[in-house]
Amino acid sequence: MNEAQHDVLIIGAGGAGLRAAMAVVEANPDLSIGLVSKVYPMRSHTVAAEGGMAAVIKDNDAREHHIYDTISGSDWLADQDAVEMFVDEAPRELIQLEHWGCPWSREDSGHVAVRPFGGMQIERTWYAADKTGFHVLHALFQTSLQFSQITRYDEFFATSLLTADGRCQGCVALELRTGELHVMRANAVIICTGGFGRIFPFTTNGSIKTGDGLALAYRAGVALKDMEFVQYHPTGLPGTGILITEASRGEGGILLNNEGRRYLQDYDLGEPLDVHDPRHPQNRAMELGPRDRLSQAFMHEQAAGRTFDGEYGDYVQLDVRHLGEDRIDTRIPFVRELASNYAGIDPVVEPIPVRPVVHYTMGGIDTDVHGAATLPGLYAAGECACVSINGANRLGSNSLTELVVFGARAGRHAAAAVAGQQLSDGPEIDRQVAAERDRIAELRARPAGGERIAVIRDDLNTAMEAGAGIFRDEASLSACCATLRELEERVDRMSLDDTSPVYNTELISALEIDGMVDISRALAHAALDRTESRGSHQRTDYAARDDAHYLKHSMAYRTDGDPRIEYKDVVITRWPPADRVYGSSAGKDGK
């Protein structure tokens, strides 16, 4: 068996993984880092982020405002100590990206420009036109090339974690090119594998966002936190689910129902201003309300018959025509490119059809503010982790910032923690490696003609959408849990068409779906047990927020049967739970 050894092993080379790797170098240049990724780093889904990245930099802004927006946006489920660190470290991290070459859009003065974003009371979202994630990822990746301490394992798929003496000490990874397994050893492992939107049928997430890292940690006994909170972005293209960025509304775009009405005014999100009014768009109001509320408003409009009827389901219109061609081309050129290519619509002359689409997963691997999981030696950062700063609803443009703030934190902490640690040898590791080899060999050896992977995936997608979509209730969630139990059995009966060891992408899909069903069960059970509505988790049978019982993080643990759901208190420092007020009546910081 192939073996490799590093001080720190990072699984995932998107924004979080690359930042973590460089943080290890900064903290201790003598450490060696293994960077494992199932795709070449620049293919990671961070590349798809469009709108921008939040940090307080302008004189009219203050840390208190960003903190308040994040906490109220989270419907008070974020841990406030984590949010404070996040907001305090964000500006430095974004300047670091600037020093690493990120081509931020600029004011005439040459200082970085900021734009308004949903749920933020002051414009603080840095952007690189509407390809922010693309530029951030490429800047991070290209910068990382100069550090010889980082050894890349591109197109290696991590299949399981290795633990010994109560510590995480590496992982097993499958090399796509050869089909061989590698034993990757390290005294610290940082999981940065991104989110899991792909458990749903209609999503902005790329095919690689299958939540593998969550399954790795979950199977190693670590809790998955707040899994029931899934963000629907209000503006995806019907059919493909391609994202039309919130920046289109930050720049002044409006949402219209089939009566031509800016329907958000009917959902406690404030009064619309004329699109030519210099005060439009208003921060934290109307089209710049938070995503959970906007997506829920769509569902109500749909139920009332006020949406348009389309080939790929109902939709509303996103109208940016009044911005004019010049502004569209300088501020949101990608929106024009995507709408023209994939919907045949030129937003300069026509409104864009949009509908809510699964976009971001707030839940993830339970970590503390250093990114450390409860299993010693294990860390997580980025969308796969739940620190939590996002709580029940993430604010747009906080996620890219989270990647670098907590990626760096995890890297620094891991670098310090590995000092003086020795890898354990012996039967404990060997046993796990052998078991993993057997698991994969058994999967490959199954006779053809079993369950088809794609059919299992389709059925998983259907079950999640039907049972755990924007609105949920006990009946829908119970049915979903039951279907997932069946799917777990069907996964054991799936078989492959592909018998080649080389580039067997079907084997990768099989390993992914196996984990997806597992973490979906955690999600469905956590949603079933949370009998309240908060942020993105809306129970029609429990419509109100219930702070007395549920101002708590759900913690899902894997068992041989159904997941076990426990709860952990939310950290409240200075912002006691209050109503979420949006619209022009809201004062600064909710006061």
Add this chain to the structure above:
Amino acid sequence: MSDTTVQLEVFRYRPDNGGPTYQSYEVPYHDDWVVLDALNYVKNYIDGSLSFRWSCRMGVCGSCGMQVNGEPSLTCAAFLRDHMPGPIRVEPLVNFPVERDLVVDINGFMEKLDHVKPYLVREDDDGDLSAEYVQTPTQLDRYKQFSMCINCMLCYAACPVIGRVDDFIGPAALALAQRYNLDSRDQGKQMRQDVIFQNEGIWECTFVGECSEVCPKHVDPAGAIQQAKLEGAFDYYKRLLTPWARRS
């Protein structure tokens, strides 16, 4: 499901099992399907052993480049409707070694990117992160176009020089070098020029511009090469031929 179908003729190759061959698949035709959708249909419902790369399905991750009817294309942006009535031939990108089916070996390409030192070089970087480097919109515009490359490698498949001069550093890597050379925050131009002009291929490039033609992101690598040559060659030769010039 649509009533009409379209025929795909797909290049198949398994290094452990002979080949290559072409295999035909009949897939449903949809007006708004791209070639990648058709390939996924094959993989999901007809033949799970077909291997290819993809992720974003929105033309930004750069994974899904293949030859579609002989043209280097992003398969997530190549619509079936533009290739009707078919059959549509799908092959791996040319000018790269094939690993398996539609998957090519990109390690050589990755090394070329690395080669041009694609990062900001600053002599005065003291780790102070209290403020950003100032850069005006005009300064940004000088290199912006060259920063839009998604590393899809279509330009390498289109390049007539790569086919002949194997170690030619190639259009995307040269555009990337130029992206940093033109960045007002950078001080590493000299170092990059040395790499670029030691490379054989750049002199072979005839500016026919196939690379720019095929680029889905309008990066214009041919323009970058031309600029680099004009600006750089003179400097480079001056230093190479007249050692005393360096002292001045």
